Amino acid sequence: MKRCWTFFLILGLVGLGGGRAQAISPEAQEKVVTAASKNLIEIGLSYRGDQIHFFGLNPVSGADLIIRLTAEKSDEVKLSVKGRVGPFWMAVKQYDVTGAPFMYKIHSTRPINEIISPAVAQELELGYPAVRQRMNLKLARGDAAPDDAEKVFKGLIKIKEKGNLYNIVADPKRLEVAEGKLFKHFFRFPPAASEGRYLVESFAFTDGQLVGYGKDVIEIKKVGLESWLTNISQNYPVFFGIMAVLIALGAGLLVGMIFKKGGHH
């Protein structure tokens, strides 16, 4: 406990002196000891997403927990906004969106705004308002409108939530804490979660103050045929194109021989 108070004191001083930036340094906190059921997800031929279970020890008994899953890479997406042109609905403008995390999931023991202040949430980038802060919009085509930022942000969240790449859940059933100490939960990685490194960070708070922090790294990568096809098609397109045509020709002729007059025209 004494150590914690020292941390708070230091944090407070840093906070007063250094302004908002880097006032809270998670790495300096008491470690939240965690374990993941695995650290590597392999995308093979029959991959249909995966889930990883996490177990951890709350450093301060009864402290609130917020656990965040983010992709190391941020997303660069082009979002088109549909509008009415005559009787038709078509894309009327397009935004290049950068800075938003590719994947963003949070499990917490209570709603985030009941655990920490908006300032702390913003600083530790916990919750959708913080995602919005990080997001950059650049109009690529069409005419900007004042409510575009809100519209595009909401649209992005909706797309991501639909793909199960974003969600925020404050449910004791999803994040079980036994005796205020031992916690367990799982994150689901949907098939759309592409190759890369993902971070699972556990934040412990008492009275709105950060008291513990832990981190796990999860890696997703394609293996075997999936990895090979992706690599060839993206990096050696000429070879891939010729191969695709030759394989199709071969398969077609083979099928024709098997069925005598098969296929279609």
Add this chain to the structure above:
Amino acid sequence: MEIYLPIAGMSINFFVILGAGGLVGFLSGLFGVGGGFLLTPLLMMIGIPPAVAAASDSNQIVAGASSGAFAHWRLGNVDFKMGLVILIGGIAGGTIGVQFVKVLRAMGNFEFVMKVVYVIMLGLVGSAMFMESWRTIRRSKSGGAAVSEEIGGAKLGQLFSVLPLKMHFHRSGLHTSAIFPFLIGVTVGIMAALLGVGGGFIMVPAMIYIIGMPTIAAIGTDLFQIVLTSANVTLQQAFVNKTVDLLLALILLGGSTIGAQFGAIAGRRLKGEQIRILLAIIVLALTVKLFFDLVLTPTDLVSLAPAKGGGH
């Protein structure tokens, strides 16, 4: 049984894709038309990104048409000279089409243009076929003999025979201008890139009714040029848009091959005009569905504009 498609970047039930291929194969076996124009929209409906659907469909057509083309070539039904002229047009059209797709994708309106072209095409083909088969059914009920509809086309054929750049097409027994076959090739090539179709459903009627080729030579030549045009589109899509999902194409091929066998069996039990009116109804139903997609308020106003690389 889920399977992960590397380029589409999604996990999907293996049997759903096999079924989609099978359904289209069944219809093409039944109706004797290519299934490309049905397959791409079907793939989009099950969630494959439009650009990947079109490109992989082209790849599948290469396989699907090659067996038929090989059989017709052995039977001597391919007019290589005619095929070559159409092919030159097809390659030009396919190349233009792929660049067109690239520009449209960058503008974020690829899906819109694709659907509009589909609605127009399917609407025209569907209504024409419906009316033609309806007339045939009524005529056969009233006992009159079916008359072929070549009268209008034959006049057009005469018109094309006075155009310059005359060529002799030995297999088809024609001496006509090369301009029109070339233009058909260009049109079909553009459509092949845009829609992922082989173009047989336009090409064959055009060759029979407008150019005046014998039916069997038209089908053989059509298949020959479809293999090469689709191969060109597949290559271009792979080079420029990197959206060919080989795995998807191969599963579709498996499905369509099996489906085509059953379709051919079913086809022998139905009359020609019954088959055609059935196809017309399917085509028109699809047209109506796509049309409503264009005019009804979408549930999501903000959507992902496909980025380079197809899946994500």
